Amino acid sequence: EVQLVESGGGVVQPGGSLRLSCAASGFTFDDYAMHWVRQAPGKGLEWVSLISGDGGSTYYADSVKGRFTISRDNSKNSLYLQMNSLRTEDTALYYCAKDECGDCIGGMDVWGQGTTVTVSS
Amino acid sequence: QSALTQPASVSGSPGQSITISCTGTSSDVGGYNYVSWYQQHPGKAPKLMIYEVSNRPSGVPDRFSGSKSGNTASLTISGLQAEDEADYYCSSYTSSSTVVFGGGTKLTVL
Numbered sequence: 001e002v003q004l005v006e007s008g009g010g011v012v013q014p015g016g017s018l019r020l021s022c023a024a025s026g027f028t029f030d031d032y033a034m035h036w037v038r039q040a041p042g043k044g045l046e047w048v049s050l051i052s053g054d055g056g057s058t059y060y061a062d063s064v065k066g067r068f069t070i071s072r073d074n075s076k077n078s079l080y081l082q083m084n085s086l087r088t089e090d091t092a093l094y095y096c097a098k099d100e101c102g103d104c105i106g107g108m109d110v111w112g113q114g115t116t117v118t119v120s121s
Numbered sequence: 122q123s124a125l126t127q128p129a130s131v132s133g134s135p136g137q138s139i140t141i142s143c144t145g146t147s148s149d150v151g152g153y154n155y156v157s158w159y160q161q162h163p164g165k166a167p168k169l170m171i172y173e174v175s176n177r178p179s180g181v182p183d184r185f186s187g188s189k190s191g192n193t194a195s196l197t198i199s200g201l202q203a204e205d206e207a208d209y210y211c212s213s214y215t216s217s218s219t220v221v222f223g224g225g226t227k228l229t230v231l
Contacts, residue, residue: 035220037167044124044225045159045167045210059218062122100172105214107157107172114166 002026002110004096009115016086020115022079022096027110030054030074033099035108036081038092038117048094049081050105064090086119093117125150125211125223132229138199141226143211144192149221151192155214158187158196162207170209171196198228206230 008020022034036048049060049070058070069082079096093116097108126144133139143150143158150156156174159167169178171187174194184205186197194213198205211223 037222044208045161045212045222047212047220047222050220057218061219095166097167100169100178101155104155105218105220106155107169107178107212108159108167109169109172109178111166111168 002098004098004110004112006094006096006112006115009094009117011118011120012086013121014086014088014119016119017082017084018086018117020081020083020094020096020117022081022112024077024079024098027098029072029077031102033101033105034070034072034079035097035099036070036079037095037097037108037111038090039095039114040089040092043092046092050099051079053102083117086117088119091117091119122215122217122219122221125213125221127209127211127223127226129224130227130229132231133198133201134231135201135203137201138197139201139228140198141196141209141211141228143194143196143213143223145194145213145221146192148216149213150189150194152216153214154189156187156189156194157212158185158194159210159212160205160207161210167210201230203230 100109
C-alpha cells in the first residue's frame with residue numbers, strides 16, 4: 001500500500017524551530033519529487049516546497065524562502081522540512097505529498113494525514 | 122506567486138452538471154499543461170481528481186473531467202451526486218518551477 005506518514009508537529013513559540021518528517025512506503029521513493037503543502041485553520045491549501053527525486057533541486061514559496069529547508073534521505077524513504085524563525089502565520093496542518101510525475105512536476109497523487117504546527121506565545 | 126482565481130462557491134442539484142473555473146496567467150495555467158484538481162472533504166486530506174489538465178487517476182469516476190483554454194482551466198462534474206459535495210482546489214506548475222494553488226471552491230449539492 002502506498003502511504004505517507006507525517007510526524008514532528010507541535011506547539012512552538014514565535015522565532016522557534018521545528019523539524020517535520022514524512023515516512024514513505026509502497027513506492028520507489030527516489031523516482032518521484034515530493035512536496036510539502038500546508039493548510040491554515042479554515043483556509044485553503046498553500047504549496048510550501050518541493051524537492052526533486054534525487055534531492056538535487058529544491059524550490060520554495062516566497063512566504064517561507066530563507067526560513068524553511070526541504071530535504072530527503074532516499075536511503076530511509078524519508079522527507080523532511082526544517083522550519084526556522086517560525087511566525088504565527090505558519091500555524092497550519094502540514095501535509096507531505098508525492099508527485100505523480102516521475103520526471104516533471106505534475107499533480108500530487110498521494111497525501112499523508114498531516115501534522116499540526118502551532119506557533120504561539 | 123499569486124493564487125489562482127476560483128469562484129468561492131458553486132452549487133447544483135443531483136444529476137446536474139457544474140463547472141469550476143481556475144484562472145491564472147501565462148506564467149502558470151496558460152504556459153504549462155500541468156494543471157491539477159483536488160477534492161477535499163471536511164477533516165480529510167486532499168484527493169487528486171485530475172492531473173495534467175485532463176487526466177483522471179485510476180478510481181476517479183469519469184463524471185469528473187478537466188480542460189483548459191488560454192489562462193483558464195476548468196473542472197466539470199456531470200451527474201452530480203451527494204458525495205461530490207466538498208471543497209475543490211486547482212493547482213498549476215509555474216515558470217518559477219514552483220506550484221500555486223487556487224483559493225478553493227465550495228461545491229454544494231442542493
